[in-house]
Amino acid sequence: MAVPRAKTSKARTRRRRGINMRLTAPNLVECANCGNLIQSHRVCPKCGFYKGRQVVDPDTLN
Numbered sequence: 001m002a003v004p005r006a007k008t009s010k011a012r013t014r015r016r017r018g019i020n021m022r023l024t025a026p027n028l029v030e031c032a033n034c035g036n037l038i039q040s041h042r043v044c045p046k047c048g049f050y051k052g053r054q055v056v057d058p059d060t061l062n
Contacts, residue, residue: 048058
């Protein structure tokens with residue numbers, strides 16, 4: 001059985017594990033109606049459109 005020569009420090013362990021815990025920025029797409037950048041599969045907060053039709057009144061979103 002392999003035995004490590006020295007103890008792995010907390011900093012080294014957390015640095016190695018932290019690589020996979022990084023947050024990613026949301027992917028933004030252009031609204032088909034107004035051109036505003038929005039997250040995909042969400043109602044546009046500027047015009048209230050989703051999949052080419054008016055879903056909500058944009059005044060109620062604010």
